Amino acid sequence: MPCVARSAWSGRRTAGIVCPGRALPKQKRTTASGAQSPGADHDQATGEEIMNGWYLRSVAVAALAAVLLPGELAAQANKTWLVGQVAPLTGPAATVGTRLDKAVKMWVEDVNTAGGIAGRKVELSTCNDENRPEKAVACAREMIDKGAVIIIGNxxxxxxxxxxPLVRSGPTMLIPSPNIVPSPDSYAFQVSPSDESITESVARYMQASGLKKIGMVAATDASGEVGVASARKVFGAHGFDLQLARIDLRATDASTQLARVVGSDTRLVYSSYSGGGAVTVxxxxxxxxxxxxxxxxxxxxxxxxxxxxxxxKPPRLLGTAAAGIVPDVLKDPGERARSKAFLAAYTKRYSEPVDMINLLGKAATDVADAILRKVPNPTDFNAVKKYLESNVVESVxxxxFSPTSHVGLDSxxxxxxxxxxxxxxxxDPVK
Structure with missing residues (x-):
C-alpha cells in the first residue's frame, strides 16, 4: 500500500511518496577478510539509517512542494487586500462618516472593477463606531484580528x-480628521491639514481683510477642545482679539453664545462646529x-x-476648505487635473456635488492605493512607514509625509x- 503524505497547509493527500522515517533493511558491514565488523548493527543504525532518513525526508519535501506549492501559490494570489474602515454611520456624527464612506466605497469598486491590485481585489470591512470611543476600540480590535493591512479611521x-494605542505595532492607519497630528514614530498618517493649519488660513483671511477681532463658537467635545487650542495659539500669535464661547453638541439654540462673542465692532464670526451643531449656530x-x-x-x-x-444663512456664508474644492486655484497641474477628475466622477456616481469630507476621503484612499501598489509587502508596516516618509503620494x-511629520498637508x-x-x-475679503 503506498504511503500517503498529507500537506501541512491544505490537508490534501498525495499518494506514492515514500514516508520519511520508515527504516530500510539493514546491511551487515564486514571487514576486508569478510568477517562482520564489531558494532556493525549499531553503526548501521546511526550511520546509514540517519543518512537514508535525511534523504527520504528531502525526497518527500521536494515531492510535496512539486505537487502542492503551485496550488498554494495560486491560493495566495487569490487572497484579497483587507482594508478596515471605522466610521460613524449612525448618530449625530453620521454626516461625517457616511460622506467619507462614499469616497472609500467608490475607490474599492473602481479598483476591483479594474481587476484589483497585484492580482488581489480589495475587501472592505466597515465597522460603525457611532462616534463612541469604546465602540471604535472594539472595531479596531476586530480589524486587527481579521488581518487588515490598512485601517482607515473615518x-x-x-x-x-x-x-x-492599538496600532502601535501596526497596521498602518490613515486619518482624514485634522485633529490628531499623529506622532512621527507611529504607523498613523493624517491626510488632512492640522486644525492649527486650518486656523492659520482663517488668520490669513483676516489679515487680507484688515481685521483684528473675531468671534468664535466652539463645541465642548474633544474636537472643540482642539479648535479652541488652535485658535488661542494662532490668533494670539497674530495679535488678534478672540472672543470665545462654548456650546454643547446637543444644544438646540446658540443665541446666548453668539450674543457673547458678537459685538458692534465684530466683523467676522467663526463657528468650528460640524454637523447638526453647525446648523444650530x-x-x-x-x-x-x-x-x-x-x-x-x-x-x-x-x-x-x-x-x-x-x-x-447669513448674508455671507464662508467656510474653510481644501483648495481641491475649487480646483482652478491649484497651481500644480497634476493636483488640478486629479481634483477635477474626482469631482466629475463622484458627481456622476452619486448625483451630488463633492464636499470637503468626500475630498479628504479621496486623499485617504489615494494613500491606501499607493501603499498596496508601491510597497512590495504592505504587511511590513516598517516598510510602509519608510515608503510614505520618503515619497510624495500623488492625490487631489x-x-x-516625512520622518518628522505624519501630516501630509500644511496651511x-x-x-x-x-x-x-x-x-x-x-x-473675497471682508469689506
Missing amino acids: TLTASLRAML VKSYKNLGLEPPMIVSYANISDAFVQIVKDV HNQR SAVVIVELKGRSWVLA
Whole structure:
C-alpha cells in the first residue's frame, strides 16, 4: 500500500511518496577478510539509517512542494487586500462618516472593477463606531484580528485617539480628521491639514481683510477642545482679539453664545462646529439678525449642509476648505487635473456635488492605493512607514509625509470659500 503524505497547509493527500522515517533493511558491514565488523548493527543504525532518513525526508519535501506549492501559490494570489474602515454611520456624527464612506466605497469598486491590485481585489470591512470611543476600540480590535493591512479611521477625534494605542505595532492607519497630528514614530498618517493649519488660513483671511477681532463658537467635545487650542495659539500669535464661547453638541439654540462673542465692532464670526451643531449656530445667527460674515468649519462644506441652511444663512456664508474644492486655484497641474477628475466622477456616481469630507476621503484612499501598489509587502508596516516618509503620494492634494511629520498637508492647502448659490467659490475679503 503506498504511503500517503498529507500537506501541512491544505490537508490534501498525495499518494506514492515514500514516508520519511520508515527504516530500510539493514546491511551487515564486514571487514576486508569478510568477517562482520564489531558494532556493525549499531553503526548501521546511526550511520546509514540517519543518512537514508535525511534523504527520504528531502525526497518527500521536494515531492510535496512539486505537487502542492503551485496550488498554494495560486491560493495566495487569490487572497484579497483587507482594508478596515471605522466610521460613524449612525448618530449625530453620521454626516461625517457616511460622506467619507462614499469616497472609500467608490475607490474599492473602481479598483476591483479594474481587476484589483497585484492580482488581489480589495475587501472592505466597515465597522460603525457611532462616534463612541469604546465602540471604535472594539472595531479596531476586530480589524486587527481579521488581518487588515490598512485601517482607515473615518471617525472623529475622541474615537481616533482611543484607537491609536492599538496600532502601535501596526497596521498602518490613515486619518482624514485634522485633529490628531499623529506622532512621527507611529504607523498613523493624517491626510488632512492640522486644525492649527486650518486656523492659520482663517488668520490669513483676516489679515487680507484688515481685521483684528473675531468671534468664535466652539463645541465642548474633544474636537472643540482642539479648535479652541488652535485658535488661542494662532490668533494670539497674530495679535488678534478672540472672543470665545462654548456650546454643547446637543444644544438646540446658540443665541446666548453668539450674543457673547458678537459685538458692534465684530466683523467676522467663526463657528468650528460640524454637523447638526453647525446648523444650530447658523439658525440662531439668523434669529438674532446678525450681519457679519460667518465662517463654518471644513466639515460643513457640503450640499447637505447648504440645503438645510439655505433659508436661514447669513448674508455671507464662508467656510474653510481644501483648495481641491475649487480646483482652478491649484497651481500644480497634476493636483488640478486629479481634483477635477474626482469631482466629475463622484458627481456622476452619486448625483451630488463633492464636499470637503468626500475630498479628504479621496486623499485617504489615494494613500491606501499607493501603499498596496508601491510597497512590495504592505504587511511590513516598517516598510510602509519608510515608503510614505520618503515619497510624495500623488492625490487631489499631494501628500508629503516625512520622518518628522505624519501630516501630509500644511496651511498652503487650505483656502476660505464662500457659498454662491449651491456652489462654493474662493471668497473675497471682508469689506
